[in-house]
Amino acid sequence: MSDAKIKNMEEFAAISGISRPTVSKYFHDPDSVRASTRERIEKALQDHDYRPNIYAVNQNRKLTKNIGIVVPYLADPFFAELARNAEQRCIDAGFRPTLYSAHGNPSVEVEILESLRVLKPAGVLMAPLGRSSDRAAVEKFCADVPTVLFDSELPDLGVPYIGSDNAQFALLIVDYLSRTGEPPCFLEMKYPANPNANKRRQGYIKAVEALGLTPHVVSIEGEGWSIEEIARIGGAKAIAKGAFATRSVLCSNDRLAIGFLVACYESNLTVGIGDDAVIRVSGMDDHPFSRFTCPPLTTVAQDYESISRHAVEALFGAIEGIENPQNRILFEGKLIMRQSA
Numbered sequence: 001m002s003d004a005k006i007k008n009m010e011e012f013a014a015i016s017g018i019s020r021p022t023v024s025k026y027f028h029d030p031d032s033v034r035a036s037t038r039e040r041i042e043k044a045l046q047d048h049d050y051r052p053n054i055y056a057v058n059q060n061r062k063l064t065k066n067i068g069i070v071v072p073y074l075a076d077p078f079f080a081e082l083a084r085n086a087e088q089r090c091i092d093a094g095f096r097p098t099l100y101s102a103h104g105n106p107s108v109e110v111e112i113l114e115s116l117r118v119l120k121p122a123g124v125l126m127a128p129l130g131r132s133s134d135r136a137a138v139e140k141f142c143a144d145v146p147t148v149l150f151d152s153e154l155p156d157l158g159v160p161y162i163g164s165d166n167a168q169f170a171l172l173i174v175d176y177l178s179r180t181g182e183p184p185c186f187l188e189m190k191y192p193a194n195p196n197a198n199k200r201r202q203g204y205i206k207a208v209e210a211l212g213l214t215p216h217v218v219s220i221e222g223e224g225w226s227i228e229e230i231a232r233i234g235g236a237k238a239i240a241k242g243a244f245a246t247r248s249v250l251c252s253n254d255r256l257a258i259g260f261l262v263a264c265y266e267s268n269l270t271v272g273i274g275d276d277a278v279i280r281v282s283g284m285d286d287h288p289f290s291r292f293t294c295p296p297l298t299t300v301a302q303d304y305e306s307i308s309r310h311a312v313e314a315l316f317g318a319i320e321g322i323e324n325p326q327n328r329i330l331f332e333g334k335l336i337m338r339q340s341a
Contacts, residue, residue, distance in 0.1 A: 085308030170203030231259025257283030
């Protein structure tokens, strides 16, 4: 047995070489981890003579009815809509939700998590920034506070994730565009703010290659959350360079498509399905503003209602200590045909 006195679960995880979320899951339910992992943890417990104060942990979790809802950018109506749905469900269940925006800034995201610790929330719904998130900070928080991720996934974090099947989005709309006209090129930001963009690009490539065609990916310069302006400027440059191999353009998301529609207008390109149209433009998400563009945007709709409902239900289960057999739930999108493509 080791002479070193372990003070908390974090120190135990570090000295035993097992991730903090996995250790936390074991103490909640030993059968929730793999047998080999369970054996490692139990040997380490014996070696270091450590037992956590589970009662204190559970009491701290249930001190308040506060729920934190954290999104990357609350000014984006897409995240505002998801947060609104989740907020109302929490209120209906008797909780007190508070919305937080990371403003696209990893340090702000970490500050929000630290502020939430002080509030001792019952649980947190979080749409992380993704690739720019401080993964270690998020992982530590998720190990201490019941948390459910939505929209953006941080793989292997050991917490429930509720989101969309982004590859299916691309497969669905590529099939539609290819059946009704020229197969699409794919327009994306070179450094996308949201990791879902990479899954959509992969889905696009797979769908086009399945048709026996060559994918055409156009990556424009830009980073951050000013997505419409990035698309307007970068899209105009791509048009001027003749970067698009076909007269159909599939944008990685609707905000990108909205900016690209402006680029087409400023480049005197008529968008749509009419006889006078020279280019078709589509997006993905069914952003709340997509039906009000000119022309209205063809897109793939996220299932806002199901994502918010399942995320909240998963969080309530986590708060009550109920193990969710489905730790990762993805919802398919629905094709929304409008006049832009």
